[in-house]
Amino acid sequence: MKKTPIANHQETTVIERILGDFISDLQEKEELKLVSERLKVTLLDNIDFSEAALKEALFGKMS
Amino acid sequence: MIKVEKVVIEEFRGVRNLTLDFNNESFAVSGPNGTGKSGIVDAIEFALTGNISRLSGQGRGDLSVLKHGPHVDSQDNPEKAKVTLEVFIPTLGKKVQISRSVKNSKKPTVTPDDPEVKEVFEKMSKHPEFVLSRREIIKYVLAEPGKRADEVQALLQLEELEDIRGTLLKISNASAKELKLFEGEEKTAGEALMRIMEIDELTPEVVLEAANTKRVILGLPELTILKGMSLKDGLGTTPPPVTTRIPKAQALIEVQKAVGLLSSLDQESYLTKVHGANAALEVLKEDEANLKALEKESLLRVALELFDEHNCPVCGTEWEPEHFREVVGQQIARLKSATKLKEAAEALLSPIIGTLEEVLSILRSVHPYGSLLVPSQNVSEIRATGITLKTRIETLRQFLPIQNSIDALKSMDLKKTLDELQALHVVIKALPEASERDIARDYLVGADERLSTYRAASAKMTGAKKRSATAKQTYDVFTISTDAALEKIYKEVESEFKEFYRFINDDESEFEAKLTPSIGKLGFGVDFYGRGSYPPGAFHSEGHQDAMGLCLYLALMKHILKDNFKLAVLDDVLMSVDSGHRREVCKLLKTKFPDTQFILTTHDPVWLRHMKSAGLIKAKAGIEFQNWTVDKGPSQWKDIDVWSEIEEYLAKNDVRAAAALLRHFMEYTMAEHCADLKGRVEYRGDNRYDLGNFLPAAANALKSHLKEAKKSAESWGSTESLAQITQLEDSFKISVANVLNDEWQYINPAVHYNEWETYTAPDFKPVVLAFKELSDFFVCKDCGGSLFISGVGFSKDSLRCPCQKINHNLKLKES
Numbered sequence: 044m045k046k047t048p049i050a051n052h053q054e055t056t057v058i059e060r061i062l063g064d065f066i067s068d069l070q071e072k073e074e075l076k077l078v079s080e081r082l083k084v085t086l087l088d089n090i091d092f093s094e095a096a097l098k099e100a101l102f103g104k105m106s
Numbered sequence: 107m108i109k110v111e112k113v114v115i116e117e118f119r120g121v122r123n124l125t126l127d128f129n130n131e132s133f134a135v136s137g138p139n140g141t142g143k144s145g146i147v148d149a150i151e152f153a154l155t156g157n158i159s160r161l162s163g164q165g166r167g168d169l170s171v172l173k174h175g176p177h178v179d180s181q182d183n184p185e186k187a188k189v190t191l192e193v194f195i196p197t198l199g200k201k202v203q204i205s206r207s208v209k210n211s212k213k214p215t216v217t218p219d220d221p222e223v224k225e226v227f228e229k230m231s232k233h234p235e236f237v238l239s240r241r242e243i244i245k246y247v248l249a250e251p252g253k254r255a256d257e258v259q260a261l262l263q264l265e266e267l268e269d270i271r272g273t274l275l276k277i278s279n280a281s282a283k284e285l286k287l288f289e290g291e292e293k294t295a296g297e298a299l300m301r302i303m304e305i306d307e308l309t310p311e312v313v314l315e316a317a318n319t320k321r322v323i324l325g326l327p328e329l330t331i332l333k334g335m336s337l338k339d340g341l342g343t344t345p346p347p348v349t350t351r352i353p354k355a356q357a358l359i360e361v362q363k364a365v366g367l368l369s370s371l372d373q374e375s376y377l378t379k380v381h382g383a384n385a386a387l388e389v390l391k392e393d394e395a396n397l398k399a400l401e402k403e404s405l406l407r408v409a410l411e412l413f414d415e416h417n418c419p420v421c422g423t424e425w426e427p428e429h430f431r432e433v434v435g436q437q438i439a440r441l442k443s444a445t446k447l448k449e450a451a452e453a454l455l456s457p458i459i460g461t462l463e464e465v466l467s468i469l470r471s472v473h474p475y476g477s478l479l480v481p482s483q484n485v486s487e488i489r490a491t492g493i494t495l496k497t498r499i500e501t502l503r504q505f506l507p508i509q510n511s512i513d514a515l516k517s518m519d520l521k522k523t524l525d526e527l528q529a530l531h532v533v534i535k536a537l538p539e540a541s542e543r544d545i546a547r548d549y550l551v552g553a554d555e556r557l558s559t560y561r562a563a564s565a566k567m568t569g570a571k572k573r574s575a576t577a578k579q580t581y582d583v584f585t586i587s588t589d590a591a592l593e594k595i596y597k598e599v600e601s602e603f604k605e606f607y608r609f610i611n612d613d614e615s616e617f618e619a620k621l622t623p624s625i626g627k628l629g630f631g632v633d634f635y636g637r638g639s640y641p642p643g644a645f646h647s648e649g650h651q652d653a654m655g656l657c658l659y660l661a662l663m664k665h666i667l668k669d670n671f672k673l674a675v676l677d678d679v680l681m682s683v684d685s686g687h688r689r690e691v692c693k694l695l696k697t698k699f700p701d702t703q704f705i706l707t708t709h710d711p712v713w714l715r716h717m718k719s720a721g722l723i724k725a726k727a728g729i730e731f732q733n734w735t736v737d738k739g740p741s742q743w744k745d746i747d748v749w750s751e752i753e754e755y756l757a758k759n760d761v762r763a764a765a766a767l768l769r770h771f772m773e774y775t776m777a778e779h780c781a782d783l784k785g786r787v788e789y790r791g792d793n794r795y796d797l798g799n800f801l802p803a804a805a806n807a808l809k810s811h812l813k814e815a816k817k818s819a820e821s822w823g824s825t826e827s828l829a830q831i832t833q834l835e836d837s838f839k840i841s842v843a844n845v846l847n848d849e850w851q852y853i854n855p856a857v858h859y860n861e862w863e864t865y866t867a868p869d870f871k872p873v874v875l876a877f878k879e880l881s882d883f884f885v886c887k888d889c890g891g892s893l894f895i896s897g898v899g900f901s902k903d904s905l906r907c908p909c910q911k912i913n914h915n916l917k918l919k920e921s
Contacts, residue, residue, distance in 0.1 A: 057262050057595065057666055062270075065587040069580065078576060092266055094273050101277060101580055102573050 062086045077103075107236070107672040108226065109703045110150065111201070112192040117180040118152070118208070119145040122739040130194050132695075132704040132723045136714035137731030142740030143707040147237060147677040148175075150705065153189040153204055155231040156211040159239070175208040178736065184208040195226055196672060235260075235663070239677040243655030246662075247630070247642045255426075255628035262595065262666055267588060272414035274581040279411065281574040288567040294463075295563040298471055299556040301363075302356050303549075313337075317553060320546035337554040341547060352478050353548035354537050361475070361531045364468045367461075368491075368520055368527065376461060377517075383454035384515050390447055391508045403441045403448070404506055406434050452505065458515070459502050466495040475530060483533050487522040494518065595665060596621040596628070602661035603654075606698065610653055610690035619654075630658075649683045653691065656680060660699070675705045680713075688713060689781070692720035715778040718891065721908045725890025752874050756867040764870060769797055772877060776800035779884045782894035783807035784902070805842045808883065811895065811905045812838065815914035822919045831914060838883050844876045886912050 066087065069079035081100040085091050109130040115121045120142040126133070135143045148158045158171050176187030187208040194201055202223050206214040216223060230236065245257040259265055296308050303316045310332040317337040318328040326340045370376050405420070412419035413434075415427045425433075438445070469492040476485030498514040505511055540548065600621045608617050620639060622629035631639035632654065634646065642654050656679055663671050680691060695704055704722070708714060714730060717723045731740040748771050755764035777800045780787055785807030787799050812835040819827040885892055886907030893912060897903040906913040 058264055058267055061264070061267060061588055061591040061595075064591050065584055068583050068587040072579065072583065075576070075579060075583070078580060082580075086270070092270050092273065094276065097270070097273050098277055101576055 059087065107197075107230070107667060107670050108154075108193040108195050108202075109672050110191055110193050110705065113146070113149060113153070114190040115145070115149045116188045116190075117177040117183070117186040118175065118189055119148050119158075119177065120736075120739055121145045121149065122177060122737075124739065126729070128703070128705065128727070130703060131727055132702075132706070132717075134706045134708065134714050134717050134723050134728040135731065136708050136710065136728065137740065139709050141731035143709070143731060144677060145740070147239070147675055147705075147707060149189040150191065150675055151234055151237045152208075152211070153191045153206050153214070154227065154236075155234045156206060156214065157231075157234065159234065159237060159242075171211055172208060175211070177739070185210075195223065197670065198222060198226070236673050237675045237677065238656075238659055238679055240652065240655075240679050240681060243652060243659065243679055246658045247651050247655040254630060256424075258628055258662065262662060264592075268416055271581075271584060271588065272416040274577070274584055276412075276414045278574070278577040278581045281570065281577040285567070285570040285574040288563070288570040292560070292563040292567040294467055295556070295560040297467060299553065299560045301360060301468075301471065302353070302556050303553045304356070304359075313557070317550060320549045323542055323546040324550070337557055338547075338550040341550060352475055352534060352537065353545070353552040354534060354540055355545060356549065356552060357472070357475050357534050358531065360468060361472050361527055361534060364465075364472045364488075365524060365527045365531070367465045367468055368524055370461070371465065371518065371520060376458075379454070379458055379461075380515050380517075383451060383458055384512060386447070386451035386454050387508055387512050387515070390444075390451060391512065403438060403445055406438050406441075410434050448505070455502050455505075455511070459499055462495050462499050462502075466492055466499065469495070472527070472530065475534065479533055483530055485526060485530065487526045488530075491518070491520065491523040599658070599661045599665050602664060603657050606657035606660055606694055607654060609694050609698070610657070610687050611650070612690070649680075649687065652680050652683050653687060656691070657694075660694075664699075669701070671699065671702050673703050673705070674699075677707050678709060681709065688716045689720055692717050692722040696720065696722045715774060715892075716781075719778055719782050719894060721891065725885075725908075749874070749878055756871060756874070759867045761865050761867060761870050764867075764874070768874060768877060772881070773797045773800060775881060775884070776804045779804035779892060780807065782892050783811060783884075783905075784895050802846065804884070805846070805880075808838065808893070809835070809842070811902075811914075811916065814902070814916045815905055818915045818918055822915070827914070834883075841876070841880045841883060845880050 066079050066083045069075045069082065072079075078101055081103070082097075085096050085100040089096070110128045111130050112128060113124075113126050115124045117123075124146075126146065135146055137143050144160070148160060152158050152171070152175065156171075158175060161171055161174055172184060173181065176184050180186045185207050188205060190203060190205040192201065192203050200218070200220075200223065203217045204214050204227060214227070216227065235242075246254060259268065299313075300306065300308055303313065305312050305316050314329055314332055321328055321337075321340075324341065329335050329337070329339065409419050410431065413425075413427070413430055417424055418430065469488055473485050473488050473492065476483040476488070501510045501514040600619060603621075604617060604619050607619070608615055611617065614633075614635070616633070616636060618633040618639070620629070620631045622631070630642060632642050632646065634640050634644070642651050646654070656676075660674075663674065680688065683691060695702075706717065706723075714728050718725055718728060748767065752764045752767055755761075755767065773796060776797060777795070779785065780800055780803050783804060785800075785803040787795060787803040790799065812831055815831050816828060816835065819825075819831060886909060888911045889907055889909035891908035893905060893907050895902050895904070895916075896906055897916075902916045904913055904915050904917075
């Protein structure tokens with residue numbers, strides 16, 4: 044299946060491109076759709092790679 | 107990225123005061139070692155990043171920008187050590203000035219101070235890879251695979267990718283641990299439920315069947331599904347009378363079981379197990395070395411567990427994952443004999459822990475009965491024994507310190523607890539016999555309570571299971587996805603690397619290379635003339651290795667920045683490349699990176715000429731440092747000023763210096779003209795070529811090309827060109843004759859035999875004039891570039907200059 048690029052490859056850094064592809068791969072897994080949406084915000088929009096942020100993206104808000 | 111328009115350096119490194127105009131174009135600085143070239147590289151890097159790589163990083167000891175950035179005479183005044191750059195930011199279309207002093211190296215003054223401009227400089231300061239020295243080249247080419255992976259990933263700005271991978275793995279491991287804990291809790295809650303319901307199997311059917319038996323007695327409808335239902339559904343919300351709150355029958359069974367299990371801790375069969383385990387622990391305790399080894403082994407296993415694929419969890423040192431596991435694994439293997447003993451002891455402890463857990467579970471079940479009775483029954487000993495058992499189980503599971511485990515096996519005084527259990531049994535037994543309906547109701551109330559506990563534990567376990575699966579799946583997808591992406595990147599980089607390398611080595615048109623990524627490593631194999639693939643350092647010369655390093659760097663930068671690769675500062679990176687390949691390097695930079703500003707340094711003036719004649723830099727876009735003094739810093743030798751400089755010497759009647767400078771200058775310009783015009787230099791066995799070899803060869807080459815140009819003009823019927831070339835040829839012949847017949851005697855013996863001492867300045871002036879006139883024939887007056895022969899291979903198409911103002915056709919019209 045052809046991936047839907049998350050990031051525009053011409054204007055982004057290499058890491059953004061790789062993370063964009065990762066998010067696309069996650070999206071293809073039905074059970075990880077929600078996780079992929081949260082990770083997109085965390086990794087690509089907020090550029091927050093901390094453990095707390097990644098945990099919240101994986102499991103949703105605990106509180 | 108940016109382009110540098112101008113640099114102003116003050117009291118910085120070896121420079122006192124220097125201004126260079128780059129005009130956003132490629133620029134080269136040449137000069138012997140120790141003349142201050144690298145000071146310019148340091149200055150550009152410092153202005154853009156606040157750091158000087160040369161003074162930081164591995165092996166740099168106590169060097170620092172603050173102490174060693176300023177000129178040695180300004181060490182106490184770091185505010186005077188300053189670099190100012192005027193730059194152009196193509197993506198913003200803006201001209202910007204950035205100024206940074208060593209004193210406030212982290213706070214540059216940026217004008218205009220726009221957020222978008224700041225962002226550009228922040229990006230550059232985080233990734234100073236736009237500066238490349240030979241030291242860095244080696245990192246890409248000769249480093250071990252693990253180190254190379256780090257360096258290349260740093261260049262690709264992918265360190266954060268590894269951080270994310272490590273964090274995702276950490277979260278996945280923690281989730282798996284949490285799942286194990288909740289699985290245990292669910293199991294204990296399930297056992298307690300089965301006990302109170304007196305069932306042997308925990309399935310909805312069995313639970314429903316047992317509950318419905320009691321519900322029938324109470325006249326309640328049978329439950330058909332268990333999910334979301336209360337076993338006491340329909341029983342009413344009014345709490346039952348106090349006297350019947352304890353399910354007497356079940357409570358008696360449980361208390362009796364508690365007595366039996368607790369008593370078993372004093373029985374022979376259990377004590378034998380304890381004795382055996384104790385003996386095994388004592389053996390380990392007596393052997394101090396084994397004990398220490400075990401403590402170490404335990405630490406090593408924890409380290410393996412906590413390793414985040416990046417840093418040692420103990421000391422924080424960075425490791426390649428495979429290497430870390432290998433080293434720790436070897437250490438664990440060395441402790442094998444101790445490990446065997448430990449495993450044997452743990453096997454002996456396992457049934458003991460099982461028994462203690464069983465006792466703890468039953469005590470937890472009967473303990474609440476004490477407070478449910480009226481009056482309440484003292485169960486403090488039961489509680490205390492429960493706490494002790496919990497502690498002992500944890501201690502035995504931890505195994506170390508070994509003395510603690512030995513202590514945890516010591517017999518317990520259970521008499522008071524057994525007495526309390528017996529008393530509890532008596533009181534419960536004395537409770538009035540409940541009716542069948544009361545028993546059924548108590549059964550349903552108690553079972554429902556434990557079912558709730560079980561459901562809560564199950565829900566926790568399900569949540570943990572889901573989290574663990576999510577974390578693992580995400581980590582797996584991340585690993586597969588990023589590995590695939592990296593592989594793709596390396597394939598593209600590999601392809602471009604090969605293209606670049608073949609471009610500068612036309613004798614290696616079949617050259618192959620392979621970048622092989624694996625976990626934490628990047629292998630690099632290159633073809634050696636069709637004889638196989640080897641690491642770059644195996645058979646290739648230093649010159650080839652330098653070229654490979656540059657090609658790999660360019661391929662990586664092109665991949666990272668694409669059209670935004672605007673600036674590269676190359677500090678003497680190709681010192682080992684022979685002159686034959688330098689021209690190709692210049693062509694590579696010029697043709698493959700036409701929009702990139704290269705700022706290059708070289709200790710070889712001939713290199714500078716190569717750059718100019720190949721059109722990589724414009725005729726006036728280069729300076730040559732002649733020498734350097736601590737007081738004045740570098741002194742420039744602008745080749746356009748050579749003639750004025752010679753005149754200055756003559757004005758001081760210093761004929762010796764004037765002759766030496768003239769010879770030196772003519773020697774390297776004529777050597778370049780030979781290369782540009784394909785002049786034939788007579789071969790010398792000793793390889794010691796001088797002006798006597800180069801000048802006649804260059805002159806004959808130009809003469810010959812002018813002759814060919816005349817023939818071509820004739821064949822095309824271009825009378826105007828013919829007249830122009832004829833006039834040029836005649837003037838050139840006279841100029842050559844002047845130099846070779848008369849003036850030649852002055853410069854040649856003057857240098858070699860020191861006969862210049864007999865000449866005065868007025869004698870020497872005509873010599874200089876003659877050489878200058880001759881030199882002017884080889885360059886274009888408009889662009890300052892050298893004349894050269896265009897054409898592919900042996901074909902000679904035209905005699906031209908870089909700006910093409912001079913362009914004489916050499917091809918004859920076909921008749």
